[in-house]
Amino acid sequence: MAMPNKMKQMIGKATRPTRFEIEKGQIRRFAAAIGEENPIHNSEEAATAAGFKSIVAPPTFGAALDATASLITELGLDSRSTMHAEEEYEYFRPLVAGDVITVVHKVTDAYDKAAPNGRLQFVVVETRATDAKSKPVFKGRRVLVELKR
Amino acid sequence: MKPLDFESVDKGSPLETFAVPALTRITLARFAGASDDYDPMHLDDKVAAAAGKASVFASSHLIMAYVGRLVESAFEGVSIRRYGLRMLKLLWPGDVMTCRGVVVDKRVEGGEHILDVDVWADNQRGETVAKGRVLAVVPGKKGAALSRTSAATGLVFPLQTGAKGRAKKQ
Numbered sequence: 001m002a003m004p005n006k007m008k009q010m011i012g013k014a015t016r017p018t019r020f021e022i023e024k025g026q027i028r029r030f031a032a033a034i035g036e037e038n039p040i041h042n043s044e045e046a047a048t049a050a051g052f053k054s055i056v057a058p059p060t061f062g063a064a065l066d067a068t069a070s071l072i073t074e075l076g077l078d079s080r081s082t083m084h085a086e087e088e089y090e091y092f093r094p095l096v097a098g099d100v101i102t103v104v105h106k107v108t109d110a111y112d113k114a115a116p117n118g119r120l121q122f123v124v125v126e127t128r129a130t131d132a133k134s135k136p137v138f139k140g141r142r143v144l145v146e147l148k149r
Numbered sequence: 150m151k152p153l154d155f156e157s158v159d160k161g162s163p164l165e166t167f168a169v170p171a172l173t174r175i176t177l178a179r180f181a182g183a184s185d186d187y188d189p190m191h192l193d194d195k196v197a198a199a200a201g202k203a204s205v206f207a208s209s210h211l212i213m214a215y216v217g218r219l220v221e222s223a224f225e226g227v228s229i230r231r232y233g234l235r236m237l238k239l240l241w242p243g244d245v246m247t248c249r250g251v252v253v254d255k256r257v258e259g260g261e262h263i264l265d266v267d268v269w270a271d272n273q274r275g276e277t278v279a280k281g282r283v284l285a286v287v288p289g290k291k292g293a294a295l296s297r298t299s300a301a302t303g304l305v306f307p308l309q310t311g312a313k314g315r316a317k318k319q
Binding site: 026029030032033034036038040050051052056058059060061063064065079080081083084085086087088089090091092093094095138 | 208
């Protein structure tokens, strides 16, 4: 079965850059939500004593910031049946409160595979996050999969 | 198990396992709010059911965050440079996930002490929920801090100092 043309056309498509202000409160709430008690994630004192400018974000905070729901809709996938199959990140520098980052997502691949009860539609999205000086903060690659019955 | 350092680990060294408290809908809501992700599959049982799921379930980002805690707490000061995870099973309310890891390589590159760590998590039914790999930079010696360059690069969790040592994991 041929891949829907709509998917093929998605390859190369990028979202508009989105700016995020990294806030102390959000970092604190994120750390609390995942049960992370390391004081560098919620105490300004502990973070600066450890050499950071301010409170530090835990793993996946940056990536989690940019809700993929809108990305999924933009790609024409059904968010109710689309999942993250895998994600990988490369981190360039610590993300701290006060940072302003810009995030862009780009579709780099799309393919499908037969499945027992339909077809699995895969979309590969690459993410780039840069800081106010356009330096890289993190980059990611995620594989979204939708089961089309 | 004491936190690991470059000197004490070898290929095959296990990380201390990290058990995540049973998943609740409150946690799902807190995580959704903290990450501004209001995907109804993680929040609204009716929507999840209409989509053919038994109930709401955890987002992949929450699972990655939990496995990230494993690595953060396993080492005395660490800079995570690369982190990848493949999702294999969904995590449902009531599920208890245990995060595990093992060092698969250690080397010195560009003056940095690098560890490749296989990480994975399973649930109380013994199913693997997710698995992947972390590339971490750690201090060269026990009790040392990351070098300045290392501490300025990557996702950094410095050596925790304090009279009582590490905070007790929940």
